[in-house]
Amino acid sequence: MQISIVIPLLNEQESLIELHDWIAKVMQSNRFLYEVIFIDDGSTDGSWQTITELASKNDNVKGIRFLKNFGKSQALHAGFKSAQGDVVITMDADLQDNPEEIPELYELIKEGGNHVVSGWKKKRYDSIITKNMPSKLFNWAARKTSGVKLHDFNCGLKAFKKDVVKNIEVSGDMHRYIPVLAKNAGFSKITEKVVQHQARKYGTTKFGAERFINGFLDLITIWFVSKFGRQPMHLFGALGVLMFTVGLGFAIYLGVDKLFLNPTGRLITQRPQFYIALTAMIIGTQFFLAGFLGEILVRSRKAGENYKISNRINL
Known part of the structure; x- marks a missing residue:
């Protein structure tokens, strides 16, 4: 035809x-x-x-x-x-x-x-x-x-x-x-x-x-x-690495400052950098998890019809 x-x-x-x-x-x-x-x-x-x-x-x-x-x-x-x-x-x-x-x-x-x-x-x-x-x-x-x-x-x-x-x-x-x-x-x-x-x-x-x-x-x-679409980890993994690195950088800075530079200063938990570090590391981990889940879904996904047919003519 x-x-x-x-x-x-x-x-x-x-x-x-x-x-x-x-x-x-x-x-x-x-x-x-x-x-x-x-x-x-x-x-x-x-x-x-x-x-x-x-x-x-x-x-x-x-x-x-x-x-x-x-x-x-x-x-x-x-x-x-x-x-x-x-x-x-x-x-x-x-x-x-x-x-x-x-x-x-x-x-x-x-x-x-x-x-x-x-x-x-x-x-x-x-x-x-x-x-x-x-x-x-x-x-x-x-x-x-x-x-x-x-x-x-x-x-x-x-x-x-x-x-x-x-x-x-x-x-x-x-x-x-x-x-x-x-x-x-x-x-x-x-x-x-x-x-x-x-x-x-x-x-x-x-x-x-x-x-x-x-x-x-x-x-x-x-x-x-x-x-x-075929490799979601390329996006979420990159974002996860970036966010986790930012958080880890703040955490290292706070640790070094508390141990060697200013041991008698404020507690780490009283400094805003602590919450930035914690939040960034959590978000980075979540991005990683999203990437892994996306990869699993891509590999296990089966295409299906999302409609229902009631009648056909000449088919």
Whole structure:
């Protein structure tokens, strides 16, 4: 199979038929062998019923339904696990991503030799204050922190070589950073393509201002995982050595001062340096323990699915 189109969604019933017909038209006009995998992330409207009806009319349509809303990352994980295409394309279900971009994205993977092609919505129809400006700040921070030079990490329209999605684990809220996860897994050929952004036609956005706060927190997490995820002792051990050395230095100073320089002076426990030494040595020991525990967890960790599926269609 040439292309798998993975579409996570939450309460997007109004747009699904139009999106399906648009995708089918593009696929048929380009004679692609394809599958469309809709992942219903706990919708409370009639989205699943619509997906079921589409699948009954088109065998290329497949569906996964979660028991409840587990999040976009978990939906993508489920879609990636089921995808069979040589090229896997992700897009949102709200009609803001244009299916006409699919043939070029496919060619950039198959003929261009890229591992990941990320869409860049250079011209946006979102609010400047609530979305555009925060997005620019977020993307700048993501570029600086991750080293992946993309303008639009949040764009849902992306294309991947099959090997990429089968060898990365998307969890938590890490869907924004799939190109970074791919880079960390060794898939370094990452590029971007300017894509058309369309105004939302139905419903309202599912993302609020809190997504940017969560995005920055996830950015810190992925920076840490990228740098020290396999060997956390390199960070915690270094901090532990530093703190313990500072504490030991103060302790030696207090001991020498009391024994040889000022034996009749104040008791060691009455001097502030004593508490600095004690605190630093305790914190240093705790950092060491955190490093050891992190190493044990890394070596014993088994990846698991943190979502539950209630129904499947054509899968």
